[in-house]
Amino acid sequence: MDKQIIAVVFSxxxxxxxxxxxxxxxxxxxxxxxxxxxxxxGFMANLNFKTTGAFAAYVVTVFLGxxxxxxxxxxxxxxxxxxxxxxxxxxxxxxxxxxxxxxKFLETLVVTIDPKLQRVNGDSVILSLPGSKKNWETTQLRxxxxxxxxxxxxxxxxxxxxxxxxxxxxIKAKEAIQIRADEQLLRKYSGGxxxxxxxxxxxxxxxxx
Amino acid sequence: MMxxxxxxxxxxVLFILAPIIVSATxxxxxxxxxxxYYKSTYPxxxxxxxxxxxxxxxxxxxxxxxxxxxxxYYFQNLYQGYYSLQINGRQNYPITVLNVPYQDLPPIxxxx
Numbered sequence: 010m011d012k013q014i015i016a017v018v019f020s021x022x023x024x025x026x027x028x029x030x031x032x033x034x035x036x037x038x039x040x041x042x043x044x045x046x047x048x049x050x051g052f053m054a055n056l057n058f059k060t061t062g063a064f065a066a067y068v069v070t071v072f073l074g075x076x077x078x079x080x081x082x083x084x085x086x087x088x089x090x091x092x093x094x095x096x097x098x099x100x101x102x103x104x105x106x107x108x109x110x111x112x113k114f115l116e117t118l119v120v121t122i123d124p125k126l127q128r129v130n131g132d133s134v135i136l137s138l139p140g141s142k143k144n145w146e147t148t149q150l151r152x153x154x155x156x157x158x159x160x161x162x163x164x165x166x167x168x169x170x171x172x173x174x175x176x177x178x179x180i181k182a183k184e185a186i187q188i189r190a191d192e193q194l195l196r197k198y199s200g201g202x203x204x205x206x207x208x209x210x211x212x213x214x215x216x217x218x
Numbered sequence: 219m220m221x222x223x224x225x226x227x228x229x230x231v232l233f234i235l236a237p238i239i240v241s242a243t244x245x246x247x248x249x250x251x252x253x254x255y256y257k258s259t260y261p262x263x264x265x266x267x268x269x270x271x272x273x274x275x276x277x278x279x280x281x282x283x284x285x286x287x288x289x290x291y292y293f294q295n296l297y298q299g300y301y302s303l304q305i306n307g308r309q310n311y312p313i314t315v316l317n318v319p320y321q322d323l324p325p326i327x328x329x330x
Contacts, residue, residue: 109255113330116306117251119264155288193244193292193320200247200322208309214270214277217307 016088023085027078031070039063083175087141132185138164158191242295243315247323249289249305251330261289262328268304269293277302289325 039062049065051058051072060068099118101109128135138148145164153159164180172181210216251262262285269281283291298317302310303326311326 111255111330113328114253114255117262117264117330149282151284153286155286159292191244193246196320198246198248198290198322200324202324204324205250205327206247206303206311206313206324209312210310213302213310213312214268214279214304216304216310 016085019085019088020082023078023081027071027074031067031074034070035063035067038066086176086178134186138180152186152188154188156194158188158194160186160188162186241317241319242297243318243321245293245296245315245321245323247291247303248325249285249291249328250325251289251328254329259327261285261287263287263289265289265291265328266306267291268307269296270302270304272300272302 048059048061049068050060058068099115101111101114103109126137134152136150145168148164149161150164150167151159151161167182167186168180170183172183173179174181247267249262249265249267250259252259265285267283267285268279269283270277271280272278281293283293285291296315298315301313301315303313304310305326305328313323315321
């Protein structure tokens with residue numbers, strides 16, 4: 010079944026449980042203590058309420074259940090916004106159509122996507138971020154203007170001062186990300202004088218690949 | 219009383235001189251690819267450059283940069299000493315960071 014349909018079914022089921030389950034304690038209270046006077050007054054969603062009896066118990070249970078349902082709803086929302094994984098092989102062909110075998114060549118492959126994962130409109134940037142919230146601390150974003158400056162931030166850092174809509178999965182930063190001009194980037198690179206760095210794997214950190 | 223005054227003075231002097239004595243270095247370099255097919259060299263984008271420092275517990279990763287279209291990588295606020303650059307997790311390049319504000323390393327050439 011499609012993940013989005015599952016999310017709708019879950020969302021509906023959650024709503025039904027949220028409305029019906031709190032009835033259990035109120036029925037129990039009504040049956041066991043019919044003469045006990047239970048009342049609740051309060052202020053919720055700009056409305057004053059005053060209720061008594063078993064219905065008061067219902068209102069209190071619904072109110073307490075709200076926070077649980079809110080978190081569950083976020084989880085359901087994440088199901089309806091899945092991240093797809095594309096797996097494919099890439100082949101290189103020579104001018105004559107014969108296969109060109111060089112896996113090192115493929116390491117330089119650049120894949121772009123259209124529409125882009127990033128959209129820039131004036132000074133506003135919209136980014137589509139892969140992965141879930143648990144990856145925020147380790148997902149690093151680099152906002153860079155070539156030969157001017159850059160700013161490195163992880164999503165967790167950005168989210169600290171943002172409005173987060175966990176249902177629509179939107180992080181709206183309250184403050185602009187500042188890219189400061191970097192003196193080093195404004196200076197001409199002086200490393201390209203014919204000399205190159207020499208690799209040495211005999212003494213260094215463990216290789217990952 | 220006099221001793222306290224001297225200690226305060228030493229602290230003030232050290233505070234003023236600290237940025238001069240221990241200055242951090244902004245390091246940069248470029249990753250270039252030599253394309254054997256076309257026999258040409260150009261900056262390599264999307265290369266992962268990891269910076270390691272050898273601490274008491276062995277090599278520790280202290281930074282990561284993924285090169286842009288210009289093939290450049292940058293690491294800021296490094297102290298003088300011996301480090302290692304790891305390219306795409308496959309090749310180590312030992313480097314020495316000098317006590318200068320800005321340091322440009324020679325390019326790293328990847329042949330493919």
